[in-house]
Amino acid sequence: MKSKLANSTILSVGIAMAALYCQAQADAWSFNATPSLTQGSYSGSVQRDKLSDIGVMISGDYLDQGGVTAGYSKTRVSMKNAATIDQDNFLLSGRKHIYLDSGSGRLTLRLDGYRLNNNDVTGATNGVSVIAPQVGWLSNDRTLYADIGYANSSYPNQPTIRQYTPTMGFGFNSNADWIQMRGYLISGLNPASTGGKSNTSDLDMKWTHYFAPGSELVPASLSLGVAAGQKMYAVDMDAQSVANLADLSKGAATLGLTWNINKSTKLFVLAGQSRFSNVTLPNDYKLNVGYASLSIDW
Numbered sequence: 001m002k003s004k005l006a007n008s009t010i011l012s013v014g015i016a017m018a019a020l021y022c023q024a025q026a027d028a029w030s031f032n033a034t035p036s037l038t039q040g041s042y043s044g045s046v047q048r049d050k051l052s053d054i055g056v057m058i059s060g061d062y063l064d065q066g067g068v069t070a071g072y073s074k075t076r077v078s079m080k081n082a083a084t085i086d087q088d089n090f091l092l093s094g095r096k097h098i099y100l101d102s103g104s105g106r107l108t109l110r111l112d113g114y115r116l117n118n119n120d121v122t123g124a125t126n127g128v129s130v131i132a133p134q135v136g137w138l139s140n141d142r143t144l145y146a147d148i149g150y151a152n153s154s155y156p157n158q159p160t161i162r163q164y165t166p167t168m169g170f171g172f173n174s175n176a177d178w179i180q181m182r183g184y185l186i187s188g189l190n191p192a193s194t195g196g197k198s199n200t201s202d203l204d205m206k207w208t209h210y211f212a213p214g215s216e217l218v219p220a221s222l223s224l225g226v227a228a229g230q231k232m233y234a235v236d237m238d239a240q241s242v243a244n245l246a247d248l249s250k251g252a253a254t255l256g257l258t259w260n261i262n263k264s265t266k267l268f269v270l271a272g273q274s275r276f277s278n279v280t281l282p283n284d285y286k287l288n289v290g291y292a293s294l295s296i297d298w
Helices: 002-028
Strands: 029-043 048-062 066-079 085-099 106-118 128-138 144-154 161-172 177-187 199-210 221-229 248-262 265-277 284-297
Touching (some): 048 284
Antiparallel strands (some): 029 284, 066 085, 085 106, 106 128, 144 161, 177 199, 221 248
């Protein structure tokens, strides 16, 4: 009788300990879901009419050690004299944080994988695969940031496209203001399908101001961005997206606002205009876009 009682007690303690362990493991993870919507219209294009994209990203982070992100979006580009292009965009990303000795900051090792499938009748932008590693560094006081990114993009009937993205960011005004500069050095383009371009270069710059907490109607932050130069088939490491459907990008300007709805929910809206040059026709045009996303933590 005592043996059965002892075994029952041991079993109960074991179950309780397992439950506590599982609860501790669950508490170590934090999650985020970010649904997004993009609407755009082309101005002056002889081929393109409208653009739309709807998607979601799901992220999980384990303590301060790293995490994973999975994303999917559906893009539609309405053409004026051709069938609408429907594209499925898939993303899988992982990251690992390494805290350096002597309080010299934190390294983040990140690897993104992209797959893009569409019904482009030319077949030139369908079945695209991209592998993009990145090494980033953030100072302990969060006033300095730097990274170097690389993207290896595989397109049908083209050489491998390579992209290098050196980045520098710094905060000032007690970190109420942040400036980031990112270069895009893209090579391996096929001149026969890129309007004679074998490589492009571009510099993206963004200023962000963080407002002091106040009225709920006042945004938490405001950002202004500009892009100067040229780029094609670019991989955006911040937005985690691939520009495989666009022509030659020749500059852009954006305005973004963020609101803290509550402690776990943020609303981000952006308006922007990009300038493009058609690589097959003598046609310069603009893309005007509006973007909104809702970030939910739990």
